[in-house]
Amino acid sequence: MRASGPALRLRWKASLVGWSFVVVAVLMITLFYFYPMIQALLLSLQTGTGSNLTFNGLGNYRRLFTDSMFLTAVKNTFIYLIVQVPIMVLLALVLSVVLNDRTLKWKGFFRTAIFLPCITSLVAYSVIFKYLFAGDGLVNLLLLHLHLISEPIPWITDPFWAKVTIIIAITWRWTGYNMIFYLSGIQNIEPSIYEAARIDGATAVKQFFRITIPLLKPIILFTSITSTIGTLQLFDEVMNITQGGPGNASSTISQYIYNLSFKYAANFGYAATVSYSIVVMIVILSIVQFKVAGDRDA
Secondary structure (H helix, E strand, O other), X not given: OOOOHHHHHHHHHHHHHHHHHHHHHHXXXXXXXXXXHHHHHHHOOEEOOOOOOEEOOOHHHHHHOOOHHHHHHHHHHHHHHHHXXXXXXXXXXXXXXXXXXXXXXXXXXXXXXXXXXXXXXXXXXXXXXXXHOOOOOHHHHHHHHOOOOOOOOOOOOXXXXXXXXXXXXXXXXXXXXXXHHHHHHHHOOOHHHHHHHHHOOOOHHHHHHHHHHHHOHHHHHHHHHHHHHHHHOOOHHHHHHOOOOOOOOOOOHHHHHHHHHHHOOOOHHHHHHHHHHHHHHHHHHHHHHHHHHOOOOO
């Protein structure tokens, strides 16, 4: 039976209202997300200083492989990635298990305290870390007072210790963020599984590796990928704590993009090329992580 005139008009009106919401969202996403991506891709094919740009084809991409500063930034970024992300993921897992213990008192306080760093201002906490890890900062004073060191550690002025400081800073900030995901996942695991394991004589360590980690694999994969993306885009901590020093020993890819755009002679075309190198790295590493995790849809 065909709809009558008023019913048909009402249906069309409802459909138009629904599509109007969708169209607005699509236009906004296209304008503020896809359009800048396309423009950046076109910009990466140009070269020149300031607004005096000329088409360069793949010249900028070939330059990446001979640019020593870019290669140094990539090496530093991957050091942060390889060292910090596994430490942070494992620490967040352990903390989530500990804070899920029913017998633990003040669980709410500890959960809040560990989560709070991830909502602090990036610049503010970076500046605080810079002062804490200065030559005469609180960290060195405490270590000297405890007789753990005989002289102050050059946390910021030494190439090795500068990287260590950055790793400590980003681990402090983001461990609580990942812990919340694991904690929510653990709370959705059926308690009877752990009870059966305890009856069979499984220790807490075996339960952690044989039950908790396998059942949290999708969440671990998610946090590993997001942490990888965040580390490849690392900027604020390096810029505010070490300024990439000493001698570019702690510089990152994102800081190099900033320098190309605003510190050196402005080369926006090459900066866009370096930006797209991060996109390629993220895609490759995400696929690798999916494959390692055994995701057949990757």
